[in-house]
Amino acid sequence: MNANRPSRRNFLLAAAGGSLGAVAAATGPLQATEDSDGLTVPERRVPVLAEADVVVCGGGPAGISAACCAARHGAKVILLERWPSVGGMAVNALVNIWHTSDRVRQVILGFTQEAIERGGRFVRKLDHYPKRYETHEFDSTGMRVVFQRMLDEAGVRTFCNLAAVESVRIGERLAAVLVDTKTGRRAVRGKIFIDATGDGDVAANAGVPFDFGRKSDGGVQGMTMMYRLRGLNAAEIKQHPQDAERVFQLMKNSRDEGNFPQFLEAAALSYLKSPRDPIVSYNMCPVAGNPLDEEELTRISHQAREQVYRYVDLWREQMPGFEEAHVEQMGFSLGIRESRRVRGLKTLDAQMVVQAEKHSDAIGHGFWMIDIHDPKGSGHTTWVDQKKEHSLPEGQSYHIPLGMCLNATIPNLAVVGRCASSTHEGHSSVRVQTHCMVMGQGVGTCAALSLAAGVDLAEFDVQKLQTQLRKDGVYLEDVP
Ligand SMILES: Cc1cc2nc3c(=O)[nH]c(=O)nc-3n(C[C@H](O)[C@H](O)[C@H](O)COP(=O)(O)OP(=O)(O)OC[C@H]3O[C@@H](n4cnc5c(N)ncnc54)[C@H](O)[C@@H]3O)c2cc1C
Numbered sequence: 001m002n003a004n005r006p007s008r009r010n011f012l013l014a015a016a017g018g019s020l021g022a023v024a025a026a027t028g029p030l031q032a033t034e035d036s037d038g039l040t041v042p043e044r045r046v047p048v049l050a051e052a053d054v055v056v057c058g059g060g061p062a063g064i065s066a067a068c069c070a071a072r073h074g075a076k077v078i079l080l081e082r083w084p085s086v087g088g089m090a091v092n093a094l095v096n097i098w099h100t101s102d103r104v105r106q107v108i109l110g111f112t113q114e115a116i117e118r119g120g121r122f123v124r125k126l127d128h129y130p131k132r133y134e135t136h137e138f139d140s141t142g143m144r145v146v147f148q149r150m151l152d153e154a155g156v157r158t159f160c161n162l163a164a165v166e167s168v169r170i171g172e173r174l175a176a177v178l179v180d181t182k183t184g185r186r187a188v189r190g191k192i193f194i195d196a197t198g199d200g201d202v203a204a205n206a207g208v209p210f211d212f213g214r215k216s217d218g219g220v221q222g223m224t225m226m227y228r229l230r231g232l233n234a235a236e237i238k239q240h241p242q243d244a245e246r247v248f249q250l251m252k253n254s255r256d257e258g259n260f261p262q263f264l265e266a267a268a269l270s271y272l273k274s275p276r277d278p279i280v281s282y283n284m285c286p287v288a289g290n291p292l293d294e295e296e297l298t299r300i301s302h303q304a305r306e307q308v309y310r311y312v313d314l315w316r317e318q319m320p321g322f323e324e325a326h327v328e329q330m331g332f333s334l335g336i337r338e339s340r341r342v343r344g345l346k347t348l349d350a351q352m353v354v355q356a357e358k359h360s361d362a363i364g365h366g367f368w369m370i371d372i373h374d375p376k377g378s379g380h381t382t383w384v385d386q387k388k389e390h391s392l393p394e395g396q397s398y399h400i401p402l403g404m405c406l407n408a409t410i411p412n413l414a415v416v417g418r419c420a421s422s423t424h425e426g427h428s429s430v431r432v433q434t435h436c437m438v439m440g441q442g443v444g445t446c447a448a449l450s451l452a453a454g455v456d457l458a459e460f461d462v463q464k465l466q467t468q469l470r471k472d473g474v475y476l477e478d479v480p
Pocket residue numbers: 057058059060061062063080081082083086087088089090093095096097098099162163164165196197198199201202223224225226283334335336337416417418419431432433434436
């Protein structure tokens with residue numbers, strides 16, 4: 001199937017004389033009947049917008065990695081992204097730190113390393129590399145361009161501004177996802193689908209079971225509005241550490257009296273004491289809610305933007321060196337950490353993380369700690385509060401298994417990134433971008449190789465997959 005041939009939509013446009021109005025008219029308005037609970041719309045034919053071997057839904061770090069790696073191994077690939085650009089949270093929520101090291105050596109390489117190198121001047125190696133988990137920071141605006149270049153060079157056909165809104169099955173297999181274009185609903189057909197939506201939209205709509213939130217009350221991790229400042233007077237700030245403490249105390253007191261919004265304490269004090277250059281995203285503005293409820297998401301996103309100006313207004317007024325501080329950028333989206341977790345053949349949990357568990361179907365390594373931001377939005381990381389073991393020993397890492405991306409319901413659907421199969425606790429480790437890119441590379445490669453071999457994803461010889469991943473630069477050691 002040639003994904004690059006003129007699309008069906010273009011064909012329709014041509015048939016209709018190139019006029020969008022004519023296409024809309026050809027589709028016709030939807031006549032429905034209604035009752036008190038809703039509307040009944042008639043069956044209608046959905047034209048095919050495009051088709052490919054592999055359809056990746058969601059253009060965050062996981063989806064980009066999956067799409068590039070599938071395409072490089074010979075698959076015709078389409079990437080669908082609902083926002084105006086690819087990059088997901090890394091770009092559109094200003095989340096700009098990558099973790100590649102187990103604190104002794106770099107153990108996430110492969111596609112992630114390539115993104116680091118392709119990022120060039122937009123990516124900076126941190127001074128303490130590789131002694132901390134965090135090894136690189138990047139300019140989100142620059143990486144927006146770099147990610148798209150990487151997709152284009154791999155031959156991925158990218159459609160932004162299109163959300164996969166429905167999943168269409170024929171029998172047990174996924175046949176298409178439906179998208180809403182400016183000229184009506186269309187289908188995108190594929191042989192294999194990869195759900196990289198972060199929210200597990202495609203899998204959930206296709207009927208794959210999923211979990212949401214923690215066991216006790218169903219709450220998902222708190223969200224954060226990231227922002228960047230300009231106009232700081234670094235020399236002035238450094239001369240006033242006592243003022244930083246005073247302003248911090250003022251924030252705490254006002255908050256406790258109910259006159260100031262929540263904030264992440266440790267981060268706020270550190271930002272007040274040490275000026276950050278404009279590439280640094282301030283990660284201190286927490287809110288809580290349900291990321292799958294659009295109205296609530298709208299409300300809390302606005303609340304978070306208001307909170308950012310409350311912090312900055314106070315700092316401009318009270319903190320020497322912040323008088324000319326301006327918000328240069330805020331996340332286009334609220335930073336969302338956790339949403340649906342689609343149940344897979346394997347489910348990553350806290351013990352698998354902290355005990356550095358190894359798997360025969362490993363596709364790469366992970367090492368980030370159990371890092372749960374309070375679902376009530378206080379900004380605290382709750383696992384640490386409970387004094388439970390939350391980190392792996394230095395120099396150790398766990399395996400990210402292919403099984404957490406495959407499921408028992410739909411053989412031609414995989415899930416990568418933060419919506420892959422994990423418990424609330426396991427998720428809080430594997431959600432970081434580098435770990436999501438590991439999943440993307442493993443699954444994207446598996447998709448292309450299994451198509452070439454004529455077998456389903458779960459049937460492909462995992463040792464052959466691992467051999468290919470190593471050839472492609474993935475660090476993959478200690479496979480049992
Ligand atoms: C505040 C905050 C700080 C964080 N700090 C770090 C950090 O320092 N380092 C780190 O590595 N990670 C960090 N994380 C976690 C990390 O950013 C995310 O978990 C990671 O981006 C997940 O990658 P992903 O590709 O799975 O999902 P996302 O980055 O969320 O990408 C999903 C993409 O899918 C698109 N999409 C959604 N639904 C649809 C649909 N139906 N159809 C088509 N497209 C769709 C979205 O628009 C988005 O572009 C942080 C997260 C937050 C919120």
